[in-house]
Amino acid sequence: MIERIPIALTGYQDAAATPGSDVDTAAWRIISSPADCEAADEAIIPCTTRQPDVARKLLTECQPSDLLRVTGYLTLPGTADGGIRLDVDSVEILWEPPLQEQPPDHPTEDHSDRDRAIQALAEALTGLPCTTTAGEPPDVRINIGPIGLHGLDIGNCHSIDVTTTHTDQLTSAVTAMLATLGSLPPQAGTGLNALSPADIAGFFDDLDLTELTELTGDADASRPEHGVIGPRTWDDLLGNSPGAATDDNDR
Structure with missing residues (x-):
């Protein structure tokens, strides 16, 4: 007997969904990236659905690189050489990229500084040294990703779940930082070059x-x-x- 495990996953749609062999069915894949996991630990999960409304949504609304929340049953293979499959009962689009892919003639650009900044920001938010009430569940999701997202940028997208307490503390920290920056003398403009004592x-x-x-x-x-x-x-x-x-x- 094939075992079915109830599960809910968050991940990015890997490619466009395709119609299934039966009417009102669809098949697609999502890239599951749990928090704090390395790129090598990401998993590509094949998904199918027999729910007509879910199939229509996947075929007409969802697109590659969308961040999806899917729920259903994970079907384990009956044999050692079989594959797992997630039979989806519901799907929610959590985030849509502003641009699916770059124009064909778009010049190749060096985004290493941008990608490094995104990674550093994600690590800083993930490691927020905030105090929380015991048992307080996360209820705010912060999505970070590059503008002009295309398939190669999926690895630079991060989804971080925080609590309301985290959010309030982060807001206070940003407000304090902006106040400090606003109190500093302006760095731009023309003027006399100051001479050093030397x-x-x-x-x-x-x-x-x-x-x-x-x-x-x-x-x-x-x-x-x-x-x-x-x-x-x-x-x-x-x-x-x-x-x-x-x-x-x-x-």
Whole structure:
């Protein structure tokens, strides 16, 4: 006798559903990815249904990469070389990708930074150090995935179940982070480049005090009859500065 085990699974639809051999039946596969599992631990489960409403939904509404919640009975093989099959009684679409596949002429892009960021965010949310009430069941699902999803991006999709307590604590943490970022001085815009203490010390180290004394020590050099020899000499040494120019009317 073939054993039938009641089960509920969440997974991504692997490929488009196909009509079964009988009327109002359908067959498809889902990729089951339990929380915290590695890619090598994912399982592809073949599914069938004899429920007319479920079959129509799979054939007309569901598409590859949809996140599905299916319930039914897992049928174990009667022989060692047989295969398992999930006979589905109900299906719920939990999340639909914004785009099933890229256009044919879409250029190949490097999404390694994006994929790394998604993975890091998923790990951070999965490892939330939050305190929960004993026995509080998860009641909020956070789905993370890339925009423009196609078949190769299924491995970058994550579904994380958290409790209301987790959600409230996460909201408080994000609000505090935004408040901290908002209190920091703006980083963009134009302005003067700040000099470090080392830059300022280096500037004065380059000055020749003996030369300065020789240039400014002669009182006759600053008299009107000698014109603008003093200021120009300073400009030659230190560089031109606004307001240092003198015309003939100022003599």
